[in-house]
Amino acid sequence: xxxxxxxxxxxxxxxxxxxxxxxxxxxxxxxxxxxxxxxxxxxxxxxxxxxxxxxxxxxxxxxxxxxxxxxxxxxxxxxxxxxxxxxxxxxxxxxxxxxxxxxxxxxxxxxxxxxxxxxxxxxxxxxxxxxxxxxxxxxxxxxxxxxxxxxxxxxxxxxxxxxxxxxxxxxxxxxxxxxxxxxxxxxxxxxxxxxxxxxxxxxxxxxxxxxxxxxxxxxxxxxxxxxxxxxxxxxxxxxxxxxxxxxxxxxxxxxxxxxxxxxxxxxxxxxxxxxxxxxxxxxxxxxxxxxxxxxxxxxxxxxxxxx
Ligand code: SF4
Ligand code: SF4
Numbered sequence: 026x027x028x029x030x031x032x033x034x035x036x037x038x039x040x041x042x043x044x045x046x047x048x049x050x051x052x053x054x055x056x057x058x059x060x061x062x063x064x065x066x067x068x069x070x071x072x073x074x075x076x077x078x079x080x081x082x083x084x085x086x087x088x089x090x091x092x093x094x095x096x097x098x099x100x101x102x103x104x105x106x107x108x109x110x111x112x113x114x115x116x117x118x119x120x121x122x123x124x125x126x127x128x129x130x131x132x133x134x135x136x137x138x139x140x141x142x143x144x145x146x147x148x149x150x151x152x153x154x155x156x157x158x159x160x161x162x163x164x165x166x167x168x169x170x171x172x173x174x175x176x177x178x179x180x181x182x183x184x185x186x187x188x189x190x191x192x193x194x195x196x197x198x199x200x201x202x203x204x205x206x207x208x209x210x211x212x213x214x215x216x217x218x219x220x221x222x223x224x225x226x227x228x229x230x231x232x233x234x235x236x237x238x239x240x241x242x243x244x245x246x247x248x249x250x251x252x253x254x255x256x257x258x259x260x261x262x263x264x265x266x267x268x269x270x271x272x273x274x275x276x277x278x279x280x281x282x283x284x285x286x287x288x289x290x291x292x293x294x295x296x297x298x299x300x301x302x303x304x305x306x307x308x309x310x311x312x313x314x315x316x317x318x319x320x321x322x323x324x325x326x327x328x329x330x331x332x
Contacts, residue, residue, distance in 0.1 A: 026066040026122075026143055026167075046162040048182040054144055054164075055175035064129065065169040066143060069120040072113040074098060076229045076269070077196035078137040079111070080262055085135040089233040097123065098230075104208045106217055109226045113137065138193040144170055145184060147194075151205045158202050160194075196263065199270040200229060207277055217277070224276050228269040232262065235269055247293060249284040 046052070074082075083093035094111065103110035116123050124131040130140070146163045162181050166173055185191055207217075227235050238244055239258050257264045271282040 026070050026072065026140065044163060046164070046181055048162075048185075049180055050162075051178050051180050052145065052164060052184065053176070053178050054172050054184070055177035055179075056144075056170075056172040057175070058129065060171055060175070062169055062171045064125060064127075066167070067122045067125040067130065067140075070113060070115055070122045072122075072137055072139045074111045074113055074230070075138055075193070075197040076200050076232070076266060077193055078139075079230045080196075080232055080266060081135040082132060082137070083233075084262070085132050090231045091234055094230055103204060107222060108204070108207060108217070109222055109229075111230055138190055138197065141188040141190045141193065144172060145181065147190075149201050149205055151209055156202075156206065158205055196266060199267075200273075203270065203273050203277065221276055225273060228273050228276075232265055232269065235272075236265055239265070239268070247285060247289045249286045249289075 079090055079093060079098070082097070083090045086093060086097075088096070097114050098111040099114045101110050101112060102108065113122065115121055122130075124136075130136050144165045144167070146165045148161050148163070149158045150161055151158050164173075179187070185194075227238065236258065239255065245255070258268055274280040274282045
């Protein structure tokens with residue numbers, strides 16, 4: 026199954042019908058148990074995961090997000106600067122999905138958005154010169170998929186509802202727009218720092234680490250949030266994901282989406298400066314310890330050739 030929900034501005038390559046579809050357009054497609062190609066689409070996967078996919082799957086498996094990422098995901102670059110994306114890791118030494126069972130998907134109720142959309146493709150297209158993102162749809166016709174030969178006709182609107190993608194789109198929309206905005210800002214704003222990509226990774230995918238971060242002393246010293254909101258972030262996954270998007274806009278675009286405590290930025294800069302100075306000093310001392318020019322002279326040293 027190739028991922029039909031690419032977050033790209035250029036149409037993805039692959040067996041795509043070059044027809045742009047809208048919500049009220051009708052497609053002919055039906056995937057049902059008993060069809061001759063049952064499970065074929067899950068035997069060779071290339072599925073990009075979204076923040077809400079990670080949240081749903083990690084909760085389904087009963088593991089923290091960092092464990093899910095270590096065991097079930099592989100990282101790739103979303104753009105030439107190295108903005109991190111993640112994909113579902115296939116079975117060891119193979120291409121099939123690790124959740125595939127004889128009877129079908131082993132995580133069906135929590136399957137990723139890309140699996141829900143298939144064989145419908147969806148793409149966010151940023152309109153030239155605006156911040157508006159338009160959703161467009163198209164059909165993906167892979168030769169092994171016999172669902173296109175089934176007689177059922179259905180509108181895209183109905184298909185999205187049937188497959189439960191509406192909730193996924195709602196939870197991922199802001200993130201998708203952040204990624205598109207970051208990509209389209211291109212070289213004009215320069216390459217983002219490694220630190221900003223680390224924060225992007227944590228806030229996008231590793232929500233359990235992000236939760237710990239929001240409960241840390243450093244975070245509370247920096248951001249001015251009411252106790253009730255902090256409590257909500259501690260207890261409510263979806264509220265935390267929504268807050269993570271506010272945080273990303275602040276980190277990546279400098280938007281003032283979260284109020285800062287007075288003097289917090291200056292204190293943080295002073296702390297950073299002190300940390301860097303301490304690190305440089307320690308490094309200089311370490312080098313000095315290993316630099317032979319500073320070694321204690323041994324017994325023979327200093328004796329002239331005439332000795
Ligand atoms: S998560 Fe489920 S539907 Fe998606 S590829 Fe795996 S087995 Fe197939
Ligand atoms: S009809 Fe298509 S989507 Fe359904 S099981 Fe067959 S290959 Fe997969």
